[in-house]
Amino acid sequence: MITDEISRLIEEAARRAVADGVIPAPPRSPVHLERPRRREHGDLATNVALTMAGGGNPRAIAEALVERLPPSELVQSVTVAGPGFINVKLSPVWLHDVVRRAATPDAGFGRSAAGRGQRVNVEYVSANPTGPINVVSGRHAAVGDALAALLEATGHEVTREFYVNDGGRQAELYGASVEARYLQLHGVDAEVPEDGYHGDYVMEVARWVAERVGDRYVNTPPQERREAIRDLALELTLQWMRASLERFGTHHDVWRSERALHADGLVDKALARLAEAGLTAERDGALWFLSSRLGDDKDRVLVRRDGRPTYLASDVAYLVDKFGRGFDRLVYVLGADHHGTVPRLEAAAAALGHEGRLEVELLQVVTLKRGAETLKGSKRAGVVVELDDLVEEVGADAARYMFLTRSADAPLEFDIELAKEQAPENPVYYVQYAHARICSILRRAADDGVPPPRVASAPLERLTDPSEDALMRRLASYEEVVAAAARQRAPHRLTRFVEELAGDFSAFYRDCRVISEDPGLTEARLTLCVATRATIADCLGLLGVSAPERM
């Protein structure tokens, strides 16, 4: 990446300056570069001289560095500005090379190797299998997919994982709720538990169960009936969830069941590992995890007084499972309402000898607006907006894109009515339109018998219009944007980038006619079109949004 190369040049200059006794010590490596807001400040700028100044004169240091900068064909000019910024203007040769790479399929444009050799598990959605996937999970799916894609784009080997909470109290309550509806269907007086599931879909599940098993369980012992119906209910619900996620474009590689963790003996193994580490204690008849010794604010129960393990016990077992599968890093995408559980998860990872290898990305709530009405997704309350409904109303592309426009820290306000109208305020259409428009130009060129551009040799030096320059420079920033978005776990950077790219393309389209009587200029502009199309498509691909060729 260009920033890395310029950093190295400046570091070399600093080494020389140290050798010459001009500065006492080199700056922190790598030297940080940023893209100045203002065009006249060059392509890249660094404030190293200011950070190194101490009591000294930052401008003098900057000048000393610039004087010692090794020559490079990437750099056109370097200046010292303001209080001591070093501004770098990159050479056209470099810029044209970027455009050619962007226009070349399989050139790896936008890919980097920061994560090479790293195996990462990204767990996301992991909604309780007690009802249809709702809109909140939709945000998790969109963000999880994008994070996974970003990690892959930066060289990580990624496994996408879904944790099925089929072993806890909620699964039991759900089973009991379906059981009650099942009995009602057969004329038996039964009631859905007060704290059970009251949504209409529960009856639908019960009907499906009844179709499968008839009245076989009406007169069986309650224990047997409940377990059988619970298992069937979970089976159908998981099918629904899987189907909804697939429709949304989300595919998990691994669906791991909580009950399977127990069955595989991993819970016992986890408890043993914690005990070996001297981090468990019996107190009041329960078994505790002494997590407060590892940064949690209090200890936590692992096994209740009645002998049933807690949810945390499963969580620890799952950590044993995941680390046992060889992951270097575990990423959890969780709702912000789970932030209280983060310290205990981190404590558990540390207790298992994997301190610092677990990372939690917290997503703030989704607030749904349907017209004037504001509602929140809650499965238990029965007021739910299902992901399927949203996808049907606004489309998977628009829904995904909306979910990815905000940082994780920001609550997301999703106005269904507005999105449903497919009004132009939805930026996904803007971006997709730019892509379709480029495709249209390329089709037109082919129809007119214009030869396809020879990307490697097209005379890009002919691209001198300011909007051509701006578009090329935007393309050139893509690799840094992807790397930064991955590093910061911030997919919303991609939506911002691609909107800006689409905007730059529109300006180019406005100012420059692509297909003209000038074969060289036409070839250069077609190359720029190809590069832009490929980059929009690649970026949308990372976001899980389609790039249509016609609209």
Next chain:
RNA sequence: GCGCCCGUAGCUCAGCUGGAUAGAGCGUCGGACUUCUAAUCCGAGGGUCGGGGGUUCGAGUCCCUCCGGGCGCGCCA
């Protein structure tokens, strides 16, 4: 009460380890279709970055404090 997150244009939000004159979209107002897609484009207006103090050559960004909002603080998940 304690902990985490948030407070930036009328609205929804960006602002990368502190950098140079705080941005985008929408909305509002005014313009542009004999031209490769007008699902578009151009222009205008709009801000004490919640308040106050501090650190720094430099603060929307870091620290303290106050105000306002969200979430969490179970042998629930």
